[in-house]
Amino acid sequence: MIDINFEESAKKIISLLQEQDNIAIIIKGSPDPDAIASSYFFWKLCTLLHVKATILGFMPASLPSNKEFISAFNIPLHVVADMKESKIHKYTGYIVCDYQTAILEDFFTTTPCIIHLDHHSPAEQDVPARFRILTDKVSSTSTLCALLMQHISFISLEDVSSIATALYVGIKTDSDSFKHMSEYDTITLEYIKPYCNMAIIEQIENTPLTPHALGLLQKAMNNAIVYKDWLIAGAGFVEERYRDTIAIIADYLLHNNPVELVVVYGGVYHNNHTKLDIDASFRTRSENFDLNALIKNITADGGGRKFKGAFQVHIDYFVHCPDQEKLWEIIEITTNQILKNQRDSSLKIALQSKFKNFKNKLKHLFRL
Ligand SMILES: [Mn+2]
Structure with missing residues (x-):
């Protein structure tokens, strides 16, 4: 069992986001579907809460299907060369999804980590975060986002559908096409599947490998x-x-x-x-x-x-x-x-x- 109350967590996350003026959603590693989908979830949430949010990555998506993913959902991923270029001090806080630690390679930053979600076991060293879920009981960060979304009532059906579709791709990728699913992944999939736009998923998956x-x-x-x-x-x-x-x-x-x-x-x-x-x-x-x-x-x-x-x-x-x-x-x-x-x-x-x-x-x- 995961010892997490997702209803309470969703409430906490919303109140934390509402305190922010301008938040950075940072993709620390390579922008893969799980990282992109979970960052997209938070970006949408911020938009609905009228909180300014920017998705920042340090490398462009390298797979054609990931590029297709980003353009299919119109995800505003800003690629910057390094932490310096990210101008992190301009933000009131930041979010890290799908990465073991929330440490930024800018040791002088005072910008606090507001939310950190990941599906790996906690690292030995990390920065404090106002809210954090790190559990290896799920196969993807997208699973955690979907479990949170379940308890957020103000998202329109249209937005739920687009977020669910993105999270579906995240879960599918990280569970190796649903081969490695925990019971939470299975429950999550059952919840989001009716909202998913399968045509978009097919379009993303059928992006051919480049020569x-x-x-x-x-x-x-x-x-x-x-x-x-x-x-x-x-x-x-x-x-x-x-x-x-x-x-x-x-x-x-x-x-x-x-x-x-x-x-x-x-x-x-x-x-x-x-x-x-x-x-x-x-x-x-x-x-x-x-x-x-x-x-x-x-x-x-x-x-x-x-x-x-x-x-x-x-x-x-x-x-x-x-x-x-x-x-x-x-x-x-x-x-x-x-x-x-x-x-x-x-x-x-x-x-x-x-x-x-x-x-x-x-x-x-x-x-x-
Ligand atoms: Mn992942």
């Missing part, structure tokens, strides 16, 4: 190796705006191969080729596999939850390498080796996660 993304998929398939029951595929260098394609390829490869775990990675240049990262996406079909532990073994710059994970390792030094082919070769053999080593020691991770599960079950039984 560029198809090219990357081809490259990843050519480079893929199978080590024991893991599939590891380097996609080569990936342009920053196509970064999300790495995750899509990982989904695709897990769907089409009888392996336990898929890792897809690529080299991604940023800031006009002055920064370089290795971006990796992990997918597993095993509910008990502790992807977070596996990824934290490799780097602190990443993490995972059930079925999904990702990391980003910075290798800016190598932007000066004059030979792209050699550089990719080094990235590929090194990353493959690191992952193979992890596979060899993954029995340990499997045992650890079994123990964790066991502990959680006990906790549940005794309500510790």
